[in-house]
Amino acid sequence: MSNSQPQPKALAYTGPERRSRERRQPRSVEVRPTWASVDEGALAHNLRTVQAHVGERCRVLAVVKADGYGHGAVESARAFVDAGAWGLAVSLVEEGVELRQHGVRAPVLVLSGVHPGSEDVIVHGALTPVVWSPQHFQLLTSAVRRSGAATLPVHIKIDTGMSRLGVLPEDLGALLDWYQAHAASELRIEGVMTHFACADDAEDALTSARQLERFQACLRVLGERRIHPSIRHVCNSAGLVRFSEAHLDMVRPGIALYGAGSSRAVELPELRMAMGVHSRLLGIRELPAGTAVSYGHRQVLDRPSRLGIVPVGYGDGYPRTMSGRAQMLIRGHRCPVVGNITMDLSMVDVTELPDAREGERVTLMGTQGRERIDLYELADWAQLIPYEVTCGLSKRVPRRPL
Structure with missing residues (x-):
């Protein structure tokens, strides 16, 4: 037997x-x-x-x-x-x-x-x-x-x-x-x-x-x-x-x-980027000129500013090396990331969007309105190759099929 x-x-x-x-x-x-859409x-x-x-x-x-x-x-x-x-x-x-x-x-x-x-x-x-x-x-x-x-x-x-x-x-x-x-x-x-x-x-x-x-x-x-x-x-x-x-x-x-x-x-022509990465503003801080922002106080505001808090950081695979270079899309406009990206949060300057409010959709990679942040741009900010960007997105970021 x-x-x-x-x-x-x-x-x-x-x-x-x-x-x-x-x-x-x-x-x-x-x-x-905070989520990644997969088309x-x-x-x-x-x-x-x-x-x-x-x-x-x-x-x-x-x-x-x-x-x-x-x-x-x-x-x-x-x-x-x-x-x-x-x-x-x-x-x-x-x-x-x-x-x-x-x-x-x-x-x-x-x-x-x-x-x-x-x-x-x-x-x-x-x-x-x-x-x-x-x-x-x-x-x-x-x-x-x-x-x-x-x-x-x-x-x-x-x-x-x-x-x-x-x-x-x-x-x-x-x-x-x-x-x-x-x-x-x-x-x-x-x-x-x-x-x-x-x-x-x-x-x-x-x-x-x-x-x-x-x-x-x-x-x-x-x-x-x-x-x-x-x-x-x-x-x-x-x-x-x-x-x-x-x-x-x-x-x-x-x-x-x-x-x-x-x-x-x-790159082979006519390809379509399959992934987008998105979040929403957790809140907005009104801060005076001269305020130092985030760990290390690497960036000091040179004007009164409205900073949006985005619940994404290097713990999610949004690399800290992009600090001072990255941008996010809000209401179809490019907004610069301010200060050091932290493990769980990033700060984004929405001063030019006076009507931006808590809950606004934020696009870290993908298209919003007429603007687009593609994989190559994000990789360039992070000083990585494109493979590292998508492979490095952590399991804390749920993938949602379109």
């Missing part, structure tokens, strides 16, 4: 009907008037924009790691799959399991390899691991045998110049020899990939060209062993914009799907 316990089944995702049911479930308490229509639009750019014969693997770049992994994954994504990519096994637990059935590629102890979870969750060492093959082969599962698809990662993860080109032959001798019955090499190191540098095309050459040489090594993966993939968001010859069988966009690029120079 077997001692194994039955494993819980993931709920099947059935599209909008399931989504509607989930939204009727009790929510956590949300009292503070699921924009997510779908961006996926379709990428698909149109690369052509219908090229698959799109939507990257939803780091909680969907701060937008919500499960909700983003569903939007992308509904819009036609072939599959999804995460960094961690835990992120893949979260998708499965919420009924997402599309292929899920786990980018960070196979850590000892994760192999059974990968097999049970029908996740697709990225591999680059005999140890990865050994762990997975044993897990497949224990489970009695069907052959598990894997993707081999080749380090062509990122100097981070992947098998080095000179070691690829030995890795394939090990696979063919010990793992070919349990594992199937579905894909082969590499990662551009400098695709987002608009002035450097040579580095990416050299990486692509190394990758093509590695594909020949695979072919010599009669291994022909059906999915070859190289391009991230910047790569798919700059290097059409590298689209191959699939692209792996991340930041592009959320409406931006690593910089304006490598």
Whole structure:
């Protein structure tokens, strides 16, 4: 008699009907008037924009790691799959399991390899691991045998110049020899990939060209062993914009799907920013000229001023490094942030808006009236890259779908 316990089944995702049911479930308490809006229509639009750019014969693997770049992994994954994504990519096994637990059935590629102890979870969750060492093959082969599962698809990662993860080109032959001798019955090499190191540098095309050459040489090594993966993939968001010859069988966009690029120079046209960040004025202080404001008294008012109190700070992911540079939108006007941003609160100058009152809507990122604060501007104020802004938005800021 077997001692194994039955494993819980993931709920099947059935599209909008399931989504509607989930939204009727009790929510956590949300009292503070600070939130991030996530436009699921924009997510779908961006996926379709990428698909149109690369052509219908090229698959799109939507990257939803780091909680969907701060937008919500499960909700983003569903939007992308509904819009036609072939599959999804995460960094961690835990992120893949979260998708499965919420009924997402599309292929899920786990980018960070196979850590000892994760192999059974990968097999049970029908996740697709990225591999680059005999140890990865050994762990997975044993897990497949224990489970009695069907052959598990894997993707081999080749380090062509990122100097981070992947098998080095000179070691690829030995890795394939090990696979063919010990793992070919349990594992199937579905894909082969590499990662551009400098695709987002608009002035450097040579580095990416050299990486692509190394990758093509590695594909020949695979072919010599009669291994022909059906999915070859190289391009991230910047790569798919700059290097059409590298689209191959699939692209792996991340930041592009959320409406931006690593910089304006490598942004795909026609994207729509999916996230907005908003709050409301908690109150207004009438202060005389000469008043020092916030921690450190870094800023002293040079005129009688009306300062609005906004319940958002660096504890929410609104970086303190923006102090003295950031602006917020109130009634469609740009208002400067005054003094140091604190953990929970920021101060904004509404002197030019004499009718502004407590409860006024404040937009930290997004559009209000004819004005707009986009991700690039906010990142510039914070001296960060756009990825860090959305990924850094803390769980204290609830995400609300539009």
